[in-house]
Amino acid sequence: MTFLSIILSFAFFSSCTTDSKTYCLTGAFLSDKPSREDIVDFKNNYGKKPFLVMVFVDWEDFVNEEVITDVYSEDCVLLVTWEPWYAMTKEGLDYDRILSGEWDRYIKEFAEVLKNLDKVVYLRFAHEMNGNWYPWSGTKIGREKFTAIYKHVKDIFDETGASNVKWVFSVNWEDVPREDNNFMLYYPGDEYVDYVGIDGYNWGNAKSWSRWMSFKEIFEKRYKEITNNFKKPIIISEFSSTSNGGDKAVWIKEAMNDIRRMKEIKAFILFNVDKETDWSFSAGRDSGKELKKQLENDYFKDRDFTLK
Numbered sequence: 097m098t099f100l101s102i103i104l105s106f107a108f109f110s111s112c113t114t115d116s117k118t119y120c121l122t123g124a125f126l127s128d129k130p131s132r133e134d135i136v137d138f139k140n141n142y143g144k145k146p147f148l149v150m151v152f153v154d155w156e157d158f159v160n161e162e163v164i165t166d167v168y169s170e171d172c173v174l175l176v177t178w179e180p181w182y183a184m185t186k187e188g189l190d191y192d193r194i195l196s197g198e199w200d201r202y203i204k205e206f207a208e209v210l211k212n213l214d215k216v217v218y219l220r221f222a223h224e225m226n227g228n229w230y231p232w233s234g235t236k237i238g239r240e241k242f243t244a245i246y247k248h249v250k251d252i253f254d255e256t257g258a259s260n261v262k263w264v265f266s267v268n269w270e271d272v273p274r275e276d277n278n279f280m281l282y283y284p285g286d287e288y289v290d291y292v293g294i295d296g297y298n299w300g301n302a303k304s305w306s307r308w309m310s311f312k313e314i315f316e317k318r319y320k321e322i323t324n325n326f327k328k329p330i331i332i333s334e335f336s337s338t339s340n341g342g343d344k345a346v347w348i349k350e351a352m353n354d355i356r357r358m359k360e361i362k363a364f365i366l367f368n369v370d371k372e373t374d375w376s377f378s379a380g381r382d383s384g385k386e387l388k389k390q391l392e393n394d395y396f397k398d399r400d401f402t403l404k
């Protein structure tokens with residue numbers, strides 16, 4: 097073998113190795129208490145299961161044991177959105193009590209529950225802090241306090257030895273209000289973050305203040321800000337579209353094309369539940385058919401072979 101052929105062979109092997117790692121993991125929010133049936137239904141409807149299954153957990157609560165069993169029995173992985181409030185009443189906490197250590201016992205117990213899964217789990221704590229709608233947001237408690245709380249909670253997880261927990265620092269697609277509330281001001285540091293998440297929705301004409309927006313319009317600016325400033329993989333940690341004001345099937349087709357183009361997006365969570373508007377992709381409608389067609393692309397994986 098000549099020297100040139102050796103070099104060419106090495107280059108070919110290297111490119112194949114790189115390409116094999118370029119993919120995006122599927123994920124979805126299916127229900128408040130996702131079951132094995134929910135996961136199977138998603139796969140039957142759209143051709144692939146959601147590798148990441150998202151759940152929301154209030155303060156003082158823990159992840160439901162049945163949910164844990166059902167998700168991992170289907171070879172899926174939990175993405176836990178842990179919200180430091182009481183969702184039924186939308187009441188926040190006295191956040192100084194977290195920093196004073198009064199909640200350390202609960203935080204440690206939460207960490208131990210996830211550690212004892214002995215499986216990878218993604219944790220999205222206190223998301224969308226750069227908005228003004230949650231009581232933990234910087235507009236309510238200040239950026240410095242938010243960052244201190246985030247670090248305090250993560251430090252307890254580290255002390256507990258919950259190394260199987262992957263931390264998702266999840267921001268809103270736009271800063272609200274825009275003045276002096278940029279998401280980068282909340283970033284706790286690389287040692288506290290495994291992934292950066294972005295949340296965003298196309299509200300279309302569903303609200304008086306909204307308009308039809310493409311995936312690119314919603315996410316591209318923030319994507320570039322993150323890739324230019326942080327060396328962290330990205331998760332689209334919440335996204336969907338209404339059908340109010342445009343063609344939802346075309347929207348999801350363009351969205352999946354954009355995700356393939358934005359190579360640092362390593363996973364997405366499709367919000368597949370009707371809540372404020374018709375976020376779900378019904379299997380019998382054009383949008384559901386288009387989603388299934390897009391997920392046929394091998395770029396979208398429902399299993400991550402790199403996870404132990």
